[in-house]
Amino acid sequence: MSRQNLLSQLQQRPCRMPNACFQRNTISRRLTLVRADSKAVDAVVIVGDIGGTNARLSAWRTDLGSTAATQIFAKVYPTSEYSTFDTVVDAFLSEPTVRQSQPQAAALAIAGAVNDNRCNMTNVNWIVDGDGLQAKHGFRVALLNDFEAVGYGIPALEPEDLVTLNKASVVPKAPKVVMGPGTGLGAAQLMWDSGIRAYKVWPGEGSHATFAPRGWKQKALSRYVTDMCGHCEIEQVACGSGLELIYEFLQTDEAANRPDLLAHSKLKKKKAAEISAAALAGSDPIAVEAVDMMYAIVGAEAGAMALRCLAQGGVYIAGGITPKLLPRVQAGALLEGFLMRKGRAPFHKILSETPLFVITNEQVGQIGAREFAKRLLATE
Structure with missing residues (x-):
């Protein structure tokens, strides 16, 4: 029937x-x-970006048969003004515009570990319970790690959302890798699922593995961080705070090597935004070197991830820092780190044939959460 x-x-x-x-x-x-007779159906979904400072919620009217979507309403809720996340959802759903367009699913990207659709947030005293919200409000709710949401956004990106660093053919249905520096270093893998005929994202915590330095200066950086912290993991030298740490380390060079920069000067500490701005302007050679060193490290880890799963579907560099530093990234340090030219020839060849992109659309996480919310409806 x-x-x-x-x-x-x-x-x-x-x-x-x-x-x-x-x-x-x-x-x-x-x-x-769900789609019937290949005809797309509209649905309203809620997208969330839940951080320690703000909870950003938006409602979208989406097309289940394509990536088309129109934002209906959006609002930012400071976490300090709400005792629980449930009260934030209540406030959002009570908005007149949202009440007129009953949501049918929600996907919430959270900066924290998600277990069994539940997250005990660390930077704010909230427990986000997806199943509890679902039972209370009557629509499907899924919680995603923030970089997991970025992964689900990749297949929905447009060509203009990407800048190519290593031009190679994208193999359909092949594994993909996404990673990138921001507050931390996020990373995930995308694997094709033939059952749902779409990619499934597998988040991970590989950025907390031990940093594998290349060359004498990176080895010196690793010793510097290890002496300071007792251990040097990849994330410590490949994110916003890592950029600050690299900048600090580079000032410990022998003054005789850089008399114009280091002689008779005290150690200067700069925020990541200041270092980035100085590197782009070319006004501070140490800032330029710090940015290049960080992206050489990011590129090396991206290459390692690509080899682990043979990511012929492409490697995608995301995160809030990279689009802002694109001119410096395109100078080549990231690509050189990725290609592993001094490694074994067969594996350098694999990497040279692996596409490498920078994602310039900073809404990719929101796009991914929206696409995942649509999947909830298709599986009901």
Whole structure:
């Protein structure tokens, strides 16, 4: 029996019990949310970006058959003004514009570890419970690690959202890798799932593995961080605070090597934004070297991730820092780190044939959460 005939019979059959009415409404809603006869169906979904300082929520009218979407409403909620995340959701759902367009699913990207659709946030005293929100409000809710959401956004990006660093053919359905420096160093892998005919994202914590330095200066950096912290992991030298640490380290060079920069000067500490601005302007040679060193490290780790899963679908560098530093990134340090020219020839060849991109669309995480919310509807 076709879905259309089933729905017609259910609608015509008299309802004698409240539970039967509820069941029929559920079946009817499910049938209208999935694609039938290849015709796309509209749905309203909620997208969340939940951090320690702000919770950003937005409602979108989406097309289940494409990546098309229109934002209906968006609002930023300071975490300090709300005792729980549930009260933030209540406030958002009470907005007149949102009430007029009943949401049918929500995907919330959270800067924290998600276990069993639940997250105990570390930078704010909130527990975000996806199953609890789902039971309370009657629509599907999924929690995602923030970089997991970035991964789900990659297949929905447009060509103009990418800058190519290593031009090579993207192999359809091949593994993809996404990583990038921001507050930390996020990373995830995308693997094709033939059952759902789409990519599934597998987040990880590989950036906390021990840093593997290349060359004498990176080895000196590793010793500097190890002496300071007892251990040097990749993230410590490949994110915003890592850039600050590299800048500090570079000032410990022998003054005789850089008399114009280091002689008779005290150690200067700069914020990542100041270092980035100075590197782009070319006004501070140490800032330029610090940025290049960080991206050489990011590139090396991106190459290692690409080899681990043979990411012929492409390696994508995301994060809030990289788009802002694109002119410096395009100078070549990231690509050189990625290509591993001094490594074994067969593996350098694999990397030279692996596409490498920078994602310039800083909304990729929001796009990914929106796409994942649509998947919730398709699997009801």
